Amino acid sequence: MNGYGGPGGYPPAPQGPPNPYYGGYPPPPPQPPSGTASVFWALVPLFTCGAGTPFSMLYAAIRGRSVALGLSAAGYAVLTTGWLWNSVVYKGVPTPLPATIAIIFGALGPSLGGTLHSFLIRKRVFGLASQPATLNEHALAVAQHRRMLRQQARELAERDPAMARELRIGRPDLPRQYDDGGLVDLNRAPAPLIASLPGMTLALADQVVRVREQVGSFVSAEDVSAAAALPPHLTTELSEYGVFLP
Incomplete structure (x- = not known):
């Protein structure tokens, strides 16, 4: 027993707004200020x-x-x-x-x-020049911002795993308030969440979960790919979106 009453052994988290972008799309570009x-x-x-x-x-x-x-x-x-x-x-x-x-x-x-x-x-x-000129520019800015959030969350997870678990980094399926940019904890996330990663399918995600139950945990994207016999091209995607909390 770990003493926590939250799902999956995580500490209870304060209820907040829905997790950003999980199961949806980035928000539309903000309306530019009136000129x-x-x-x-x-x-x-x-x-x-x-x-x-x-x-x-x-x-x-x-x-x-x-x-x-x-x-x-x-x-x-x-x-x-x-x-x-x-x-x-x-x-x-x-x-x-x-x-x-x-x-x-x-x-x-x-x-x-x-x-x-x-x-x-x-x-x-008046701050009009900083607004994205097109929807594509806005989408690019959002993607770059999400990548920065993932990097920050990954560094926090490496530095302080306990804090990362409390913030529920890599678990957008659980109530939380911390935005990790779309990371998925491959050591704890359920198969449907793993299947939402780019290139993954539910069958491959089930395969990852079965291997995880056998080996206990993974330490890297390469470890997951080798242990679960995933297609080689998925290693890059797992490196970008995966996190491996002990």
């Missing part, structure tokens, strides 16, 4: 004739934690201040050439230049 707010933000320099450009750029700098955008906000503030100051000082009197240049750049830079600048960085500031 409406970003367009309004990018038009602030044009709508305010450049007066609001320093503030919109400061918002972008804070949102993106960007020093470069902070310096841009300061630069637009200098241009806007120069435009306003020279316009007031030389109102009704002849304007010298340097002041005229300052007024022109101070008016056009924050308004037209600020608008162009805002549209160039709009997607990056």
Whole structure:
């Protein structure tokens, strides 16, 4: 007796949501954030004739934690201040050439230049550029993330098998909350779960379980393949999706 009341000798686990992707498909790509707010933000320099450009750029700098955008906000503030100051000082009197240049750049830079600048960085500031462009890109991102989860779970299982058993790594058929990326514990999983692995069939899974009952446990994908006389091409799949908890 191991003292545990959970299935298969596992400790009871808190009930959580259904295990990710077991018996199903990855979720659809998340809806990208609306770009409406970003367009309004990018038009602030044009709508305010450049007066609001320093503030919109400061918002972008804070949102993106960007020093470069902070310096841009300061630069637009200098241009806007120069435009306003020279316009007031030389109102009704002849304007010298340097002041005229300052007024022109101070008016056009924050308004037209600020608008162009805002549209160039709009997607990056509002996180629109990071969204998958296609369903295929999303599927690839999900697969890469699942592989990373499997690697992390496998390393945890090697480092702390007791913790791995408590988290029920490799047992998506049992209630659990830990996402191991789709690993299957070939030393404990039932035949139907083993049969869900790529390339496996229920007949082959039954064969693995019968051999497991005879030898006790496996230590690697190569061990399973040799002991259960599995087709050689399955070794790679078992290495990718299998875990072997003692």
